[in-house]
Amino acid sequence: MQYWTIQTLNSLALGGLLFLLAAGFSIxxxxxxxxxxxxxxxxxxxxxxxxxVLTGGLRVRVPGSDLALFLVASGFLLLFGVxxxxxxxxxxxxxxxxxxxxxAVAACxxxxxxxxxxxxxxxxxxxxxxNMWIAVAAGALLVGVFGVALERLILRxxxxxxxxxxxxxxxxxxxxxxxCLMVWGGDPIPVPTPPSLQAPLRVGSVAFPTYRLVVLxxxxxxxxxxxxLMDRTRVGAMIRAGVDDPQMARAVGIPVSKLFTAVFCLGxxxxxxxxxxxxxxxxAYPGLDADMLPLALxxxxxxxxxxxxxxxxxxxxxxAIYTFGxxxxxxLAYVILFLPMIFVIAFRPRGLFGxxxx
Amino acid sequence: MRVAGWALLVVVLLGVPWVMGxxxxxxxxxxLIAAIFAASLNxxxxxxxxxxxxxxxxxxxxxxxxxxxxxxxxxxxxxxxxAAILGTxxxxxxxxxxxxxxxxxxxxxxxxxxxxxxxxxxxxxxxVTDGDNGLRGLSRPAPFGLSLDGATAFYYFCLAITVxxxxxxxxxxxxxxxxxxxxxxxxxxxxxxxxxxxxLIRWITFVYSAFWGGVSGLLFVYYNKYIHPASLSIQSSAxxxxxxIAGGSGTLAGPIVGAAIVMLLKNYVSAYIERxxxxxxxxxxxxxxxxxxxxxxxxxxxxSRWRRK
Numbered sequence: 272m273q274y275w276t277i278q279t280l281n282s283l284a285l286g287g288l289l290f291l292l293a294a295g296f297s298i299x300x301x302x303x304x305x306x307x308x309x310x311x312x313x314x315x316x317x318x319x320x321x322x323x324v325l326t327g328g329l330r331v332r333v334p335g336s337d338l339a340l341f342l343v344a345s346g347f348l349l350l351f352g353v354x355x356x357x358x359x360x361x362x363x364x365x366x367x368x369x370x371x372x373x374x375a376v377a378a379c380x381x382x383x384x385x386x387x388x389x390x391x392x393x394x395x396x397x398x399x400x401x402n403m404w405i406a407v408a409a410g411a412l413l414v415g416v417f418g419v420a421l422e423r424l425i426l427r428x429x430x431x432x433x434x435x436x437x438x439x440x441x442x443x444x445x446x447x448x449x450x451c452l453m454v455w456g457g458d459p460i461p462v463p464t465p466p467s468l469q470a471p472l473r474v475g476s477v478a479f480p481t482y483r484l485v486v487l488x489x490x491x492x493x494x495x496x497x498x499x500l501m502d503r504t505r506v507g508a509m510i511r512a513g514v515d516d517p518q519m520a521r522a523v524g525i526p527v528s529k530l531f532t533a534v535f536c537l538g539x540x541x542x543x544x545x546x547x548x549x550x551x552x553x554x555a556y557p558g559l560d561a562d563m564l565p566l567a568l569x570x571x572x573x574x575x576x577x578x579x580x581x582x583x584x585x586x587x588x589x590x591a592i593y594t595f596g597x598x599x600x601x602x603l604a605y606v607i608l609f610l611p612m613i614f615v616i617a618f619r620p621r622g623l624f625g626x627x628x629x
Numbered sequence: 630m631r632v633a634g635w636a637l638l639v640v641v642l643l644g645v646p647w648v649m650g651x652x653x654x655x656x657x658x659x660x661l662i663a664a665i666f667a668a669s670l671n672x673x674x675x676x677x678x679x680x681x682x683x684x685x686x687x688x689x690x691x692x693x694x695x696x697x698x699x700x701x702x703x704x705x706x707x708x709x710x711x712a713a714i715l716g717t718x719x720x721x722x723x724x725x726x727x728x729x730x731x732x733x734x735x736x737x738x739x740x741x742x743x744x745x746x747x748x749x750x751x752x753x754x755x756x757v758t759d760g761d762n763g764l765r766g767l768s769r770p771a772p773f774g775l776s777l778d779g780a781t782a783f784y785y786f787c788l789a790i791t792v793x794x795x796x797x798x799x800x801x802x803x804x805x806x807x808x809x810x811x812x813x814x815x816x817x818x819x820x821x822x823x824x825x826x827x828x829l830i831r832w833i834t835f836v837y838s839a840f841w842g843g844v845s846g847l848l849f850v851y852y853n854k855y856i857h858p859a860s861l862s863i864q865s866s867a868x869x870x871x872x873x874i875a876g877g878s879g880t881l882a883g884p885i886v887g888a889a890i891v892m893l894l895k896n897y898v899s900a901y902i903e904r905x906x907x908x909x910x911x912x913x914x915x916x917x918x919x920x921x922x923x924x925x926x927x928x929x930x931x932x933s934r935w936r937r938k
Contacts, residue, residue, distance in 0.1 A: 337904045442917070605749025616731070
C-alpha cells in the first residue's frame with residue numbers, strides 16, 4: 272500500500288515537472304512552428320544553475336583549449352546576431368567578422384602556446400542566497416535570457432526555414448550539454464531538498480514525501496496561471512490567434528514578432544525553473560537533457576501541439592506510464608513509454624487535444 | 630566527365646593502402662562506413678525532403694541484431710548478416726508506417742522519438758543487449774575464406790561495398806521512381822493529383838534508406854567488433870545528418886564529402902580538444918547559418934563561375 276502510494280505520488284510529481292517542460296515546448300511549437308530541441312538543455316541548464324546556487328557557489332577548472340573554442344565560437348555567433356539585429360550592411364559585417372576571427376585565432380594561438388594551460392575560477396555566494404526560491408529565480412532568469420538571445424539572435428535569422436531552425440537548436444543543445452560538462456564536470460550534482468520540506472507528511476499510517484506534493488502543487492498552480500494568461504487576457508488571445516493563423520494575426524495588427532520573443536522567453540524560463548524545481552528529485556547530471564527532451568516530445572505529440580490542456584493531460588499520463596512502467600517492467604519501460612504516443616499518432620495525428628496536425 | 634570523375638576517385642581510393650600507413654587505412658574504412666550511412670540518409674533528407682533525426686536506429690539495429698545472433702545464438706556470419714539486414718528492414722517497415730503519418734517537423738520528431746525507443750531498449754534491456762557494457766567479443770566475417778582482420782583487407786572490403794552501395798543508390802535516384810520521389814519532395818499535392826501514391830513512394834524510400842543504413846551498421850560492427858548503445862543515440866544520428874547537410878543534401882557526392890569532413894574533424898580535433906560534441910554543435914550552427922547549401926553545391930557554383938570567365 273505504502274509502495275503504491277509513493278509510486279503514485281512519484282508519477283504525479285514527474286508529471287508536474289513534465290508539464291513545466293512541455294507547456295513551453297508546446298506553445299513555442301504551436302505559435303512559431305519551431306521544434307525547439309534545446310528545451311531539454313534549458314531544463315538541464317536550470318538544474319545546474321540552481322544546484323550551484325543551493326550549494327553556495329561554483330568552482331571551475333577548464334582546459335584552455337576547450338574554453339577558447341567555446342568563447343571564440345559563441346562570440347562569433349553573438350557578434351553576427353547582434354550585427355544582423357542592428358541591420359548593418361553585409362560588407363561591414365563580413366569585415367567585422369573577418370577581423371574578429373583573425374584577432375580571436377591570434378589570441379588563441381598566443382594563449383595556447385603554454386600546453387596544459389587551464390582557466391580556474393570560483394564564485395562564492397553569501398549564505399542568505401542558498402534558498403530554493405532564489406535558486407528557482409536564478410535558473411528561470413538565466414535560461415530565460417538564454418532563450419531570448421537564442422530566439423532574437425539566431426533563430427530569427429532562419430525564419431521560414433523550419434529544418435534549419437531545428438538543426439540549429441539541435442547544434443545548440445550539443446553545445447549546452449558539453450558546456451555543462453565543461454563547467455560542472457561529469458559527476459551528478461545532488462540538489463538538496465529545502466530543509467522546511469524535508470519532513471514527510473503523515474496522514475494516518477501513510478507518509479508522503481512533502482517535496483513531491485509541493486512540486487505537484489507548483490505545477491497545478493502554473494497550469495492555472497498559464498490557463499488564465501492564455502484564456503482570459505488580451506495577450507493570451509493574441510497568442511491563440513497566432514497559433515491558429517499567424518498570417519491573419521499579423522494582418523490584423525497583432526505584434527506577432529514580439530509575441531514570438533515573449534513566448535520563447537516564457538517557455539525557456541519555465542523549463543529552467545522546472546529544472547531546478549525537479550532538482551531534489553532528479554539531481555543535475557550529464558545526459559539529463561537527453562533524458563527529458565524525448566519525454567517532452569512524447570507529451571506534446573500525445574496531447575496535441577499548441578494546446579495547454581493537451582500538455583497538461585499528456586504530462587500526467589506520461590509521468591504515470593514512465594513511473595509505473597519502470598516499477599513493473601524496468602527492461603522495457605522505454606518501449607512502453609512510447610506506445611501511447613505511437614497509438615495516438617497512428618489514429619489521431621493531431622494528438623488528443625490538438626487543433627492542427629504536426 | 631562525371632563518370633570519369635567517379636572512376637578517378639575509386640582509383641585514388643584503391644591506392645590509399647599502398648601509400649598511407651595503417652592508421653590512415655583504418656580512418657579510410659571509417660570514412661567509407663560513414664559515407665554509406667550519410668548517403669542512405671540523404672535518400673530521405675535530400676531526395677525525399679523528409680528530415681529524419683533517427684537514422685542511427687538502422688545502423689545500431691543491424692549491428693545489434695548481428696552481434697546478438699553471433700554471440701548469444703552462436704550463428705555464423707552467413708546467417709547473421711542477411712538476418713540483420715532483413716530484421717532492420719522489417720522494423721523500418723513499421724517505423725516508416727508510423728513516422729510517415731506526418732511530414733516535415735512532425736516526421737523529424739517522430740523519427741527522433743522512435744530511435745530513442747531503440748536507444749532506451751539497448752540501454753535498459755540488459756538481458757539481451759548487456760546494457761551500458763555493450764556487446765563485445767565479436768569477429769569479422771571471412772567471405773570466400775579471405776580474412777578481413779587486417780586493416781588493408783577490411784578497407785578493400787568496405788570500399789567494394791561502398792562502391793556497390795553508392796552505385797545502387799545512384800541508380801535508385803536516377804530511375805523513374807527517383808524522379809517521382811523528387812516530385813513528392815517538391816510538389817506533393819500535384820504528384821497526388823497526377824495519380825502517384827505519395828505515401829507509398831515515401832514509405833518505399835524510407836525502407837530502402839533504412840536498408841542501406843543497416844548495411845553501414847553491419848560494416849560498423851565488423852570494424853569495431855563491439856557495439857554500444859551510444860551508436861543509437863541522437864549524437865550518432867546528428868553526425869550523419871551533419872554529414873549530409875555539410876556536404877550538400879540532394880547531391881550524390883555531397884554526403885560522401887560531408888561524411889569525410891565530419892570523420893576527419895572528429896579524429897583530428899578530438900586529439901586537441903576534449904569537447905567534440907561542442908565542436909559538432911558549433912559546426913552544425915555555422916553550416917546552417919553560413920553555408921546552408923553545403924560544400925559540394927557551393928564548389929560547383931564556384932567552378933561554373935570560374936569556367937564562364
